[in-house]
Amino acid sequence: MARIAIYSVKGGVGKTTMAANLAWCSASISRRRTLLWDLDPANGSGFMFGIDPKKKRDAQSVIDLDRGPGKLIRKTGITNLSLLPADESIRTLDRQFGRIGKRKRLAKISAQLDKDYERIIFDCPPVLNEVSEQVFRASDLIIVPLPPSPLSTRAFETVVEAVKQSSKRHAPILPVLSMIDMRRNLHREAREANPKWPFIPAASAIEQSAVKQQPVGAFAAGSPAAQAFSKLWTAIERKLAQKS
Numbered sequence: 001m002a003r004i005a006i007y008s009v010k011g012g013v014g015k016t017t018m019a020a021n022l023a024w025c026s027a028s029i030s031r032r033r034t035l036l037w038d039l040d041p042a043n044g045s046g047f048m049f050g051i052d053p054k055k056k057r058d059a060q061s062v063i064d065l066d067r068g069p070g071k072l073i074r075k076t077g078i079t080n081l082s083l084l085p086a087d088e089s090i091r092t093l094d095r096q097f098g099r100i101g102k103r104k105r106l107a108k109i110s111a112q113l114d115k116d117y118e119r120i121i122f123d124c125p126p127v128l129n130e131v132s133e134q135v136f137r138a139s140d141l142i143i144v145p146l147p148p149s150p151l152s153t154r155a156f157e158t159v160v161e162a163v164k165q166s167s168k169r170h171a172p173i174l175p176v177l178s179m180i181d182m183r184r185n186l187h188r189e190a191r192e193a194n195p196k197w198p199f200i201p202a203a204s205a206i207e208q209s210a211v212k213q214q215p216v217g218a219f220a221a222g223s224p225a226a227q228a229f230s231k232l233w234t235a236i237e238r239k240l241a242q243k244s
């Protein structure tokens, strides 16, 4: 059982794309029972699998201990892969967590799902508030996508600080260079400066993945982009194995 957050305080860095594609790798390559949990009210992960939120807009009820997420979980059509979609109601999740006053509420709710899912992947909103704090405390590994730019480096430093402050024994953080284009100097330098960090190339197959509403591995299995996600997933599994 492991929970993996795809998180950055910065928007548009490739979190949702990475979360959806890694969830696919977990379900289809590792054949693990996997839940992709969308915590961003924009429901980007749902969109990536062509799943609309229900009209009732009750995604916020997932943090209610009595109700839990069970009824909201949907099948994706991909074996082993389920999705907990988001909707606008979770815009107030931050305040709700605050009102409940339990620092580990998300961890507790997630633990209730451990019997059904071997891997839970959180697609996080770009916020630094009680939602991110709850995610840090609920996760076994925190993946931070970083497009090569000074601003994302700053964002990464902010994330490391926030995770450290969230609890004494916090989850390990794995930075991943995202949207790398080796024709660009800045991108090459970022790779050379951090040769051990996994990376995902900037690729039209990845852009297409949002258009087709399918993970790259499902329609372009042999592409460099699909291979990069698969390699990243292997690195994640290795890191989780070291931890346990």
Ligand SMILES: Nc1ncnc2c1ncn2[C@@H]1O[C@H](COP(=O)(O)OP(=O)(O)OP(=O)(O)O)[C@@H](O)[C@H]1O
Pocket: 010, 011, 012, 013, 014, 015, 016, 017, 018, 040, 044, 124, 125, 126, 178, 179, 180, 200, 201, 202, 203, 204, 206, 207, 210
């Ligand atoms: N490796 C990549 N190559 C090319 N395009 C990419 C890549 N990763 C993400 N994109 C594109 O960049 C845009 C932003 O990606 P995405 O929505 O995954 O970011 P995000 O961090 O989840 O954003 P937000 O903070 O708004 O939730 C999307 O149009 C996506 O298709």
Ligand SMILES: [Mg+2]
Pocket: 015, 016, 017, 040, 044, 124
């Ligand atoms: Mg997103």
